[in-house]
Amino acid sequence: MNRVRTELRSRSPIWWVAAFAGVAIFALDLVGHLTQPNIQDTGVWIFLDTKLAALIAAGLWIWGWRVRLIGLLLFGWAIAVLAGDLMNVYPDSRSVATFGLLVYWTGANIFFLHMAFAYPTGRLGRHWPTRLLLIGFVYVGSVITVIPWLLFQDGRGCADCRPRATSYFFVGHSVSWLDDWNLFWVYWSWVALAPVFVWLIWRRFRMTSKGGRRTVWPFLTAFSLAFADLVIWSIDGGFGSGGSLDPYLTYGDISTAWLVVLGAVSGVLVTRRARGVVGNLVVELGRAAPGGVRDALARAIGDPTLELALWVPQKHGWVDEEGNEVELPTGDDRTVTLVGEKLAAIIHDPVLLDQPSLLEAAGSAARFALENERLQVELRAQLAELRESRARIVWAGDEERRRLERDLHDGAQQRLLGLGMALQLLEPHLDKDAGPLLEETETELQQALAELRELARGIHPAVLTDQGLAAALKTLAQRSPVPVELYACSGRLPAPVETAAYFVVSEALTNIVKYARAEHAWVNVTRNNGLVRIDVRDDGIGGANPTAGSGLSGLADRIGALDGQLEIESPAGAGTHVAAEIPCAR
C-alpha cells in the first residue's frame, strides 16, 4: 500500500489517465441518458448523475491533492457506481455488461467499505477483526459474487433485466441457483454483517481522540447513513416487498452519497488547515525569540498544553527551555514524540497521535530552531554555572581574607602587644643609660604595630564584619584626607554585597586622594527594590581612565560576580562619578 501511495504522487500521470477515463465514462453515461429519456425518470437520473459527478470530482480532488488513498477510493467508488448505471443506460451492450458486472459488483463494496475504515489517513490500522472482515468478506466475497454473474447471467429476452446482454465470459447457458446466490451474497450477507459493521465503525469512532473526531465525524455520519440505506435496500429487496421501496431508497442513496462527498471533503479541509499551519510554523519560527519555539509549536499543532524537552548531552538528561531538568512522562494522559536522534521531545495531548504526519512535519520544520534552542539552553546552563563558580571564588577569597585578618590580629599583633607591655615592665629594672634605647625600641614597636594594623585593615576591615557597611564606611570617611559627605543606609546586607560595596568606596576614595585633586567627595549608598546602589562623586579634575589601573577593573570583576554592574564617568574637568549596582535579595 505504501508503494501505491508513493507512486501516486499528486497529479501523477496515473491521476491524469484516471481523470480522463472518469470524465469519459461519465460523458458516456450522460449521453446515454440524454439520448434515451424514457429509460429512467428524468428527475432520478439527473440527481444520480450530479451525485456521480460530485463523487468523481471530490475523489479526484482529494487524490490529486494529498490524502491519495482516500481520494483514490472515493474516485473508485464513483466509477463503480457509474459502471452500474451504465448497465441501465446501455442494457444490450456486451462490453458494458462485462465492465459493469465486473466493476460494479466488486468495486462498489470494496472501495466504499475500505474508505470507511481507512478514513481519514488512508491507513487501516492494526485492528485484526476490521482487517479480517474487510479482506475476508468484502474483498473475497465481492470477487466470489461477481464470478457467477459474469459466467451465467443471461438477461436476453427479459425486459427489466439489467444487463440484458451477456458478458464476454458467458459460458452459453444460465444456472438456476444464480438468484439464490445473488440473494445470499447481496442481501443476506449485508443484513447479517450489518451489526458487525456498525460496531466496527462505532469502535473506530470511539478510539478516535477528541481532535480526530472533529475531523472524522461528518464523514462517518454520512457513511453510516449511506450504509443504512444499503441495508434497508437489502432487507427490502431480499425479503420485503421486493423492491417497492426502490424509489425512496434511490433518493436516499443519492442524498447519502452527497453527504459522503461533503463529509470526505470537510475532513480533508480540516487536515489541510493543519498542514497550512505547519507552513505558518516555519515562518513563525524564523521570527521566534529564544524560548519562543514552544509557543510556536503549541500554536501550530493546536495543543496549548504542549511542553518541550531538550536533550542536553553533558547533563545526560532532558531539560525544559529554562534549563530545569524534566522527566519525560510515561502515563497515558501525555504522549511523547521525539524529534531527531535525542534532540528534543514534544510532550503533547495523545489526541494528536491521530495526526502523526502533522507532528512529524511540525517536528522537522522546527528542527533547526530546536537545535538552536538546545544550544541556547546549554549555553545558559554553562553561564549560570560559571556565574555561580565565580561568585563562589570571590566568596572563598573573602573568607580567606577574613581568616588572614583574624590570624594577624590573634597572632602576630598580640605577640607584639605583649612585647610592648614587657618593655614597660622591664623599664624600672634598667639602667638610666638604657633609656634612649628602650624608647627607640618602643617607637619601633609602635611603628610595626601601626603597619601591621594597616595591613590587616587592607586585607579585610574588621569593622565591616563586626558592625556592617555603614559603620565601616564611616571609619573610611573619617580617615580620608579629602572631606567626605557620607550617606549610607543602615541595616546589614549579605556579606559578599557589603564587602564589594566597601571595596568600591575604598578604591574610589583612594583614587580621589591620589589623582583627583578634589576638595570634596560624596558617598551615597542606597537600597531600593532589591538593588544596592553605590555612588561616589568628587569635584576634582576628572579624566580618569577606568582601564588604566587594575584596582577598578578588579572591582568590576568582583561586582560582576554578584551580577552587578560598575560604571565610571569621568569627563575632563568635571569630576569623577563611580556608580555600582548590586542585586541584593535580602
Added chain:
Amino acid sequence: MVVGVTVLIVDDHPTFRRFARRLLEQAGFAVVGEADDCASGIAAARALHPEAVLLDILLPDGSGLDVAATLAERYQATAVVLTSSRSADDLGVALHEAPARGFIPKERFSSEAFAALVGEA
C-alpha cells in the same frame, strides 16, 4: 591613689591578661580575677564586685560593648575601661556611645593610662 583598687581583666588573649595583670599589680592595683569571654566576665563581676574592669571589646562570644552596658546597668559604681587591639577608628561610632570611663588602644596600654581613667570618677 590606686593602691588596693580591685580590678577584673576580661580579655580572650592570655598573653595580654598576663602582662596587663603584672603592669597593674606593679602600679598597686589588686587584680582580683580574669575572664576570657562575655559570659564569664559578667559572672566574675557578679561574684567579685571589682571596683574597676579592664574590658576587651572583641570577645569570642560577643562584644565587650554589650558587657559594658550590662555592667553599667547593674553595678553603677564599677569603673569600666575598654581596650582593643584595633584603633578607635576601626571600631566605629558605637565606641563613643558605650557607657565606660574611656578607651585605651592596647598598644598604648599602661598602668598610668588605666589609672588616669579609673581615677577620673
